[in-house]
Amino acid sequence: EDKVVQSPLSLVVHEGDTVTLNCSYEVTNFRSLLWYKQEKKAPTFLFMLTSSGIEKKSGRLSSILDKKELFSILNITATQTGDSAIYLCAPPEGNQFYFGTGTSLTVIP
């Protein structure tokens, strides 16, 4: 059974739209959840979330965690073509991070 489920699998929006990406997880001894953006090759780190209800923001991107319901969301407002990428979430369990399949976001001009 998958420890991490991301939805939607893919999304196509127009520039200026707002999107919400979802990540549900099921790991033991939860410590944190990480969000990454993968454009061409290397996933790049976006956020690390450890506490419920506290929003992390970076420009037009924000993320929040709900430890009770075991999910996190990543919001992107006023999307731009440069936001086109695969967005991955990953909670660790033990010494491993478990990655979801990601949400593929395409922003059309």
Next chain:
Amino acid sequence: ETGVTQTPRHLVMGMTNKKSLKCEQHLGHNAMYWYKQSAKKPLELMFVYNFKEQTENNSVPSRFSPECPNSSHLFLHLHTLQPEDSALYLCASSQDPTNIQYFGAGTRLSVL
């Protein structure tokens, strides 16, 4: 630049070849990782090294052989691969296994 460098960026090899992938990190991290990324599948963790010691091996076939001579360098030796091993191989490093991982750009491997 993430501080994690992988070479080569692309590799095509036959099933009988032996080749090696190299990863170097300039971040002063103690943990290094190999991941495999195939189309439409999640990143699969292959190996974890912490302070040069292998701490995780996720049932990876023996045709993949990792080597970590020091905390800055990680190799993946490839031998007698199968076409289904074609994938993007990503290296990552972190301060410790519970911390944020920084990824290299990957090696795109094609096995013919």
